[in-house]
Amino acid sequence: MSYQSMEEAQLRGEKENIPFWKAIQLEDAQERDVKIEDSWEKMKYMWQSMLDALDAYEPDKVSRSGLVGTEGGLMDNYRENEEPLCGDFVSKVMSNALKMGCNNACMKRIVAAPTAGACGVLPAVLVTYYKEYNVPEEKMIEAMYVAAGLGQIIANRAYLAGASGGCQAEIGSGSGMAAGAICYIKGGDTDQIGHACAMALKNLMGLVCDPVGGLVEVPCVKRNVGGAVNALAAADMALAGITSKVPVDQVIDAMKEVGDKMDVSLRETGVGGVAGTPAAQEVVEKLGM
Amino acid sequence: MGNIFDILGPVMVGPSSSHTAGAVRIGMVARQLFGRQPEKAEVILHGSFAATGKGHGTDRALIAGLLGMMPDDMRIPDSYEVAKDMGMDFVMKNKNIKGAHPNTAQIIMEAEGVPQMKIQAHSIGGGRICVCKLDGIDVNFSGESCTLIIRNVDEPGRIMEVAAALSKAEINVATMQVFRDKRGGTAVMVVETDQVIPQSAIDELESKPGIIRVKFLDPNGSV
Numbered sequence: 001m002s003y004q005s006m007e008e009a010q011l012r013g014e015k016e017n018i019p020f021w022k023a024i025q026l027e028d029a030q031e032r033d034v035k036i037e038d039s040w041e042k043m044k045y046m047w048q049s050m051l052d053a054l055d056a057y058e059p060d061k062v063s064r065s066g067l068v069g070t071e072g073g074l075m076d077n078y079r080e081n082e083e084p085l086c087g088d089f090v091s092k093v094m095s096n097a098l099k100m101g102c103n104n105a106c107m108k109r110i111v112a113a114p115t116a117g118a119c120g121v122l123p124a125v126l127v128t129y130y131k132e133y134n135v136p137e138e139k140m141i142e143a144m145y146v147a148a149g150l151g152q153i154i155a156n157r158a159y160l161a162g163a164s165g166g167c168q169a170e171i172g173s174g175s176g177m178a179a180g181a182i183c184y185i186k187g188g189d190t191d192q193i194g195h196a197c198a199m200a201l202k203n204l205m206g207l208v209c210d211p212v213g214g215l216v217e218v219p220c221v222k223r224n225v226g227g228a229v230n231a232l233a234a235a236d237m238a239l240a241g242i243t244s245k246v247p248v249d250q251v252i253d254a255m256k257e258v259g260d261k262m263d264v265s266l267r268e269t270g271v272g273g274v275a276g277t278p279a280a281q282e283v284v285e286k287l288g289m
Numbered sequence: 290m291g292n293i294f295d296i297l298g299p300v301m302v303g304p305s306s307s308h309t310a311g312a313v314r315i316g317m318v319a320r321q322l323f324g325r326q327p328e329k330a331e332v333i334l335h336g337s338f339a340a341t342g343k344g345h346g347t348d349r350a351l352i353a354g355l356l357g358m359m360p361d362d363m364r365i366p367d368s369y370e371v372a373k374d375m376g377m378d379f380v381m382k383n384k385n386i387k388g389a390h391p392n393t394a395q396i397i398m399e400a401e402g403v404p405q406m407k408i409q410a411h412s413i414g415g416g417r418i419c420v421c422k423l424d425g426i427d428v429n430f431s432g433e434s435c436t437l438i439i440r441n442v443d444e445p446g447r448i449m450e451v452a453a454a455l456s457k458a459e460i461n462v463a464t465m466q467v468f469r470d471k472r473g474g475t476a477v478m479v480v481e482t483d484q485v486i487p488q489s490a491i492d493e494l495e496s497k498p499g500i501i502r503v504k505f506l507d508p509n510g511s512v
Contacts, residue, residue: 028293049300065344104303107366116306151296214341216304
């Protein structure tokens with residue numbers, strides 16, 4: 001039975017004197033009835049797939065609708081030739097988030113984490129850090145367990161689909177997962193991982209799912225940037241000793257409540273929000289949808 | 290909710306787990322049920338599949354599945370061209386199917402020497418699907434487990450025969466559903482099992498009177 005709360009996972013960790021990621025791995029091996037080595041290999045494959053997916057970006061390729069595709073290349077050009085406001089590391093994170101979002105829209109291979117629409121957040125944070133700071137691969141795979149474990153708790157208490165709970169459930173969850181994972185890599189303990197996740201989720205709470213024409217392109221690609229940068233900020237706060245005054249489990253419950261109250265036009269129907277604007281309607285008409 | 294690799298994963302070709310990965314799975318399961326690659330396929334898109342299918346590559350994903358590709362196959366965007374190379378003719382249509390789930394596709398498959406097959410399935414999110422109609426009869430299965438589909442005459446004793454054959458082959462039944470079009474008409478049994486059913490047991494079932502057709506879907510097998 002997978003963890004229904006952060007509290008439950010934390011209790012097991014304390015009882016068995018194991019880190020959070022290990023508690024997630026042991027539970028996975030048990031749940032799927034596989035050896036822990038097999039669980040590790042599968043996670044390693046997910047990690048490798050993220051690295052490969054990012055490498056596959058082509059700056060000249062656009063999606064079938066023509067709406068997105070070049071954003072990653074534009075960000076790279078700007079980053080290399082100017083001085084980005086967000087600085088070197090964060091602008092690289094932004095660039096990678098855009099690339100993954102574009103790859104997804106252009107029908108390239110990605111790792112849904114937790115969904116295809118939010119597939120840029122986690123690799124933008126983790127792969128960029130891995131490449132910039134030379135972290136051992138094992139540590140990255142452990143961080144992937146942290147992310148997966150947090151995502152599973154969110155799935156068990158709330159949801160991960162935009163159609164169910166709005167974009168807070170997709171980009172919001174991706175951001176919470178990435179915040180916890182990068183917090184772990186930077187030496188955060190289980191408490192800090194929980195605070196990082198909680199703060200990331202709170203900052204994006206209420207975010208609606210309003211894709212133009214129902215396509216996973218506008219505003220989804222750029223929201224991956226929002227989710228990634230928010231994850232870094234939340235992790236930094238947690239590492240600074242700032243705490244979420246509401247425990248992560250209760251934040252997830254609040255997210256569920258907000259999602260349940262969200263009007264259906266704001267849950268992946270392509271009707272409300274950004275999708276309902278005159279400019280969006282024009283796009284829909286032009287595409288003949 | 291599934292395991293952690295449903296959260297961190299799957300590895301898939303974008304852009305949407307429901308509209309792309311799920312569509313590949315629908316095509317794949319249709320092919321497995323048909324038992325071979327169709328020579329001709331008619332694919333009907335309904336609801337959101339029809340409205341946003343082109344932008345999500347739903348059309349190409351369904352064809353990719355019919356060609357035996359998995360959701361992470363890099364050839365999915367080019368499946369129309371691959372179909373040509375592999376000799377599969379197809380037509381793609383948008384049509385409203387009354388009362389169907391928004392993410393629904395209907396596939397009619399044909400090949401020489403085998404009866405035509407028509408399936409209707411919908412994508413439920415996260416790349417998972419539900420087959421909801423088989424040759425016009427309501428059914429309900431995911432294609433994620435070993436699944437035995439038996440068409441039989443709706444008459445007494447048929448279920449017992451199937452159960453006896455499975456018991457003899459030491460196959461454990463996980464779930465079993467029974468459907469029919471009308472009393473005394475054609476019935477469908479959908480049996481999900483814990484083990485792969487050997488060909489000998491399938492042949493034995495097929496030889497029984499009152500059994501019209503037997504299909505076995507092995508999620509890990511290749512067709």
